[in-house]
Amino acid sequence: xxxxxxxxxxxxxxxxxxxxxxxxxxxxxxxxxxxxxxxxxxxxxxxxxxxxxxxxxxxxxxxxxxxxxxxxxxxxxxxxxxxxxxxxxxxxxxxxxxxxxxxxxxxxxxxxxxxxxxxxxxxxxxxxxxxxxxxxxxxxxxxxxxxxxxxxxxxxxxxxxxxxxxxxxxxxxxxxxxxxxxxxxxxxxxxxxxxxxxxxxxxxxxxxxxxxxxxxxxxxxxxxxxxxxxxxxxxxxxxxxx
Ligand code: ADP
Ligand code: MG
Numbered sequence: 001x002x003x004x005x006x007x008x009x010x011x012x013x014x015x016x017x018x019x020x021x022x023x024x025x026x027x028x029x030x031x032x033x034x035x036x037x038x039x040x041x042x043x044x045x046x047x048x049x050x051x052x053x054x055x056x057x058x059x060x061x062x063x064x065x066x067x068x069x070x071x072x073x074x075x076x077x078x079x080x081x082x083x084x085x086x087x088x089x090x091x092x093x094x095x096x097x098x099x100x101x102x103x104x105x106x107x108x109x110x111x112x113x114x115x116x117x118x119x120x121x122x123x124x125x126x127x128x129x130x131x132x133x134x135x136x137x138x139x140x141x142x143x144x145x146x147x148x149x150x151x152x153x154x155x156x157x158x159x160x161x162x163x164x165x166x167x168x169x170x171x172x173x174x175x176x177x178x179x180x181x182x183x184x185x186x187x188x189x190x191x192x193x194x195x196x197x198x199x200x201x202x203x204x205x206x207x208x209x210x211x212x213x214x215x216x217x218x219x220x221x222x223x224x225x226x227x228x229x230x231x232x233x234x235x236x237x238x239x240x241x242x
Pocket of ligand 1: 047048049050051052055072073074075076077078079080
């Protein structure tokens with residue numbers, strides 16, 4: 001195993017599941033998978049030249065529409081591993097296509113993390129008119145008052161905030177195509193479990209893709225996680241697969 005500083009570090013990777021798609025060596029090779037040129041331009045502006053290991057394995061899997069559980073250490077670029085496929089597949093902004101509504105939901109354990117991911121979204125989606133909402137009491141109220149719930153494309157939220165909005169009827173998730181649970185070890189904690197179940201149940205579209213990302217997945221949590229997923233691929237980076 002080679003070792004370099006920074007996100008280019010070479011890791012040991014295991015990818016298990018049925019018909020696992022091959023990993024990529026470069027972002028450019030994604031052009032053949034129909035990733036829009038705008039995305040490449042935005043990767044360039046962010047200074048992202050080469051995919052990290054978790055990106056190299058997870059991006060093709062998610063682009064194929066597969067469910068995924070990905071375990072990769074902190075700082076290895078998990079955010080882009082799920083955002084790139086989402087923004088490659090997301091159809092036109094909801095504001096221009098009647099009744100589209102929220103089509104991607106990213107659930108994270110803390111507001112702080114939601115904020116970081118929102119910033120990453122804005123960089124990657126630059127030039128497109130998707131409405132990407134960092135969900136809070138204030139944005140929930142604004143959506144409710146403006147009757148704008150069908151004009152939101154992507155939501156980043158903590159479990160409690162999202163469930164509150166569902167219960168208040170501020171949001172509907174029945175057209176969501178991509179559900180990501182980031183820092184899944186914390187999200188699937190017993191404390192959050194009832195909320196997560198409610199969110200998953202609200203994402204009722206038949207072509208819902210579910211993906212979990214985490215630095216670790218303790219055995220008990222892993223079992224629960226795998227039960228939530230449909231024919232998933234399991235990618236483990238940086239650890240021997242035992
Ligand atoms: P994780 O979620 O695995 O902890 P992050 O998604 O927060 O990691 O990314 C960690 C850092 O690496 C961020 O500063 C991000 O901008 C940077 N990064 C991600 N992907 C790449 C890449 N392909 N090339 C260079 N830097 C990257
Ligand atoms: Mg992360």
